[in-house]
Amino acid sequence: MIYLDQAATSWPKPPEVLKAMTDVLENAGGNPGRSGHRLSIAAARIIYDTREEISRFFGVSDPLRVIFTGNATHAINLALKGILKPGDHVITSSMEHNAVMRPLRNLEKRGIRLSIVQCASNGTLDAKDIGGMVASDTRLVVMAHASNVVGTLLPVAEVAAIVHQAGALLLVDVAQTAGIIPMDMTAMGIDLLAFTGHKELQGPPGIGGLVIADHIDIAQIDPLICGGTGSRSESEEQPDDLPDKFESGTANLAGIAGLGAGLRWLKDRGIEEICAHLKTLSRMLIDGLSAFPEVKIYGTLDLARSIAVVSFTVAGRHVSEIGFRLDEEYGVLSRVGLHCAPAAHKTIGSFPEGTVRLAPGVFTTTDDIRLAIRAIGRVIRS
Amino acid sequence: MTLHGVILFHTTSSVLRAEKRLIKEGFATRLVPTPRQFSSDCGIALRFDWNDHERITSMLGEEKVEFDAIHFLDANPV
Ligand SMILES: Cc1ncc(COP(=O)(O)O)c(C=O)c1O
Numbered sequence: 001m002i003y004l005d006q007a008a009t010s011w012p013k014p015p016e017v018l019k020a021m022t023d024v025l026e027n028a029g030g031n032p033g034r035s036g037h038r039l040s041i042a043a044a045r046i047i048y049d050t051r052e053e054i055s056r057f058f059g060v061s062d063p064l065r066v067i068f069t070g071n072a073t074h075a076i077n078l079a080l081k082g083i084l085k086p087g088d089h090v091i092t093s094s095m096e097h098n099a100v101m102r103p104l105r106n107l108e109k110r111g112i113r114l115s116i117v118q119c120a121s122n123g124t125l126d127a128k129d130i131g132g133m134v135a136s137d138t139r140l141v142v143m144a145h146a147s148n149v150v151g152t153l154l155p156v157a158e159v160a161a162i163v164h165q166a167g168a169l170l171l172v173d174v175a176q177t178a179g180i181i182p183m184d185m186t187a188m189g190i191d192l193l194a195f196t197g198h199k200e201l202q203g204p205p206g207i208g209g210l211v212i213a214d215h216i217d218i219a220q221i222d223p224l225i226c227g228g229t230g231s232r233s234e235s236e237e238q239p240d241d242l243p244d245k246f247e248s249g250t251a252n253l254a255g256i257a258g259l260g261a262g263l264r265w266l267k268d269r270g271i272e273e274i275c276a277h278l279k280t281l282s283r284m285l286i287d288g289l290s291a292f293p294e295v296k297i298y299g300t301l302d303l304a305r306s307i308a309v310v311s312f313t314v315a316g317r318h319v320s321e322i323g324f325r326l327d328e329e330y331g332v333l334s335r336v337g338l339h340c341a342p343a344a345h346k347t348i349g350s351f352p353e354g355t356v357r358l359a360p361g362v363f364t365t366t367d368d369i370r371l372a373i374r375a376i377g378r379v380i381r382s
Numbered sequence: 383m384t385l386h387g388v389i390l391f392h393t394t395s396s397v398l399r400a401e402k403r404l405i406k407e408g409f410a411t412r413l414v415p416t417p418r419q420f421s422s423d424c425g426i427a428l429r430f431d432w433n434d435h436e437r438i439t440s441m442l443g444e445e446k447v448e449f450d451a452i453h454f455l456d457a458n459p460v
Contacts, residue, residue, distance in 0.1 A: 033394035036415030036425030044426075048398040064395050231393040231424050241393045241448075 001331040002368045006361030007148050007176060007309050008335055009198045009205060013262070017202055020261035021254040028257075031250055033230035043253050050260035051243070057263055058193055058211050059184035064242040065212040068251060072175040072196035073099040074224075075210035078246060079171045079192045080104065080142065082221040086111030088139040091130060093154060094119045095147045095344045100173055104142070113137070119347050122300045123152030127159045134166040142171040145181070149344040149357065150299030151282075151309030153177075160189025169216070175199060179262075180278055180307060180362075182271050191216055197255065200274075200361065202262030207255030210246070218242060225249065274362050281360040281369050282308035288373030292380060298348045298355060311348075311355035314380050319356045322379055326356075330375035334358050385432040388417060389442075390450040394424050400447050401428055407441060409434055420453055429455070 003011055024046055030039030032047050051063040060066070069075040080103045084090055090107070092100055094116050108114045115133045119125045130141060141163045146153045156172055163170045171192040174183065179200030185193055193211040197203030212218060219240075226238045227248030239245055266274070282303055289295050294315040300306050314322060323336035337354040338345050345351040360369065391397040397413065404411045409430060416427045430438055432454060442449060 033424065041413055041426060044394045044398060048395055051395070052402075063399065229393070239392070241396070243395055244393050 001333065002364075002372050003333045004358045004360055004364070004368075004372060005333050005335045006364070007199065007339075007357065007359035010200055010202055010361050012363065013204065013258075014202055014265045016265050017204065017258045017261045021204060021258040024257035025254055028253070031230075032253060034250075046260065047251060047253065047256050050256045050263075053260055053263045054195075054209065054211065057183070058178075058195075059186050060211055061214050062242075065214065067210045067212065067243050067246040068256060069208050069210060070206055070252070071198070071208040072173060072194045073208075075194035075196075075208050076100055076142070076171070076173060077103050078210050078224040079194060079221070080107060080140070081224055082246075083140055083169065084112045085139075087113075087137065089113045089115065089135055089137040090139060091115045091117060091133050091141045093117050093125050093143045094347045095123050095125070095149070095152065095154065096142075096144055096341065097148055097173065097175070097344075098340045098342070099175070100142055100144070101341075101343055116343070119152075119154075121348055122298070123147050123150040123344070123348060124300060124305065125154045125159075127155045127162055130159050131162045134162065134168065138163075138166055138168045140169045140171060142173070144173045144175070145177040145183075146307045146309070147299075147341070147344055148176050148309065149339050149341050149355065150311050150348060151176070151306040151359075152299050153305055153307065156190065157188050164189060176309065177307060179266055180271065180275055182275075185211065185213055197259040197262065201259060202265055202362075203259035204255050207252050207259050212242075218245065221246070223248070269362065277362065278308040278360065279303045280366065281364055282306070282310065284366060284369045285310045285358055285360070285373070288369070289376070292377060294380060295376075298350060309357065309359045311350070311357045313350060313353070313355050317380065319354055322356050322376075325379045326372075326375055329379070330371075332372045332375045386429050386455040387432045387435050387438075387452060388414065388420070388455055389428040389430065389438075389452050390416060390420055391424055391427070392448070392450050394426060396448055397424060397426050397428055400442065400449060403441075403445060403447060404428070404430070404438065409438060417453075417455065420451070 028042035032044035051066045054066045055063040169191040197207040198205040229244035232239045298311040319336040326332040
């Protein structure tokens, strides 16, 4: 089997991740922050240490500014719904995942003005186009770091400069890039960063987070969910302390432990090396597919401007048939259709049919790619 | 006999953050259940050697480590 659906979720997970998850449930099973006994403290330490690793990973100095959530979707909802008020203006790109689009459409019904900046058909965004949309009531700009459909990178640092000039905030969805591109929130000018644990960060599903830059005043962010935190228990009001203000309810201890192990594993492997490996695989995929005249590949096809996510269609053929036959006949697992990103498919011109998406990961080998290309050749020629 | 003090915090995360900083500065500290004579928001507190109390107080202040209160622990076991 050749798993080329790493953009949906990474698989397999490093054995260290599975071990950390079973270890924590076996040996540190208390409710973190709720009691003072050793099992509760052991659990709280694992959570704190993971917070610290994440803060270092993304370049914020205070670990308490890492807010754990269930996934990127939850983190994006927390940021958007916590900050935007009726009358506010928000800007996003036309390459967004529904994790961004749907909460924005939902907010639009509640009196928030939404502008969507049109990206080029290869998925690129011209930062100046954001500049043209910024108005005095613009509160926030939200965008992906890279498209989950074509892998095109968006110009985060350039957009940040424009956004900050206008006194607005920048929220970046790094679901597709965290773990494969070294990232420093401060250098990139990101105010709020939403990540998910189960993709290239190598963690399990069900854990993600919102990282709030050191300079952001948290008074401007309302909690999405209120409830028990183990702190200030005498009060019926939600506490203002970080991270408790945004983290009600018992934490996903096993998920956090697994994510911590994933981050340590990534550090050992080296993100730069992973990045180089993925570029090699991406090059092979693009070159291999380009050899078939009936195949159309979407995106920039430029490795300096994209991550290893390759989308294609085949003239006269349904993407679902291609995906099904690759799986059934050759054990090559892809993802076909709209990839939860209808706006992105409209932008690249593949709506409503969608594309076949191939996304290799850190465990994918060059042999895997050779076999996958051969399989694709056979499927499209028969 | 060592005399101890305790630092109380609002949240578990802030206790753990302070513990790491104190350990880094070479202070002997220990997480303990919050002594029952002090009401505190969170179940754990940071115990330290009372001889260090001035240095610790100024360090927490300088580094802007948030805490709730610092108390002397008398010899009575808690
Ligand atoms: C760009 C992008 N944003 C957000 C998400 C949502 O991630 P999750 O489902 O883990 O919340 C994904 C993955 O599906 C994605 O690719």
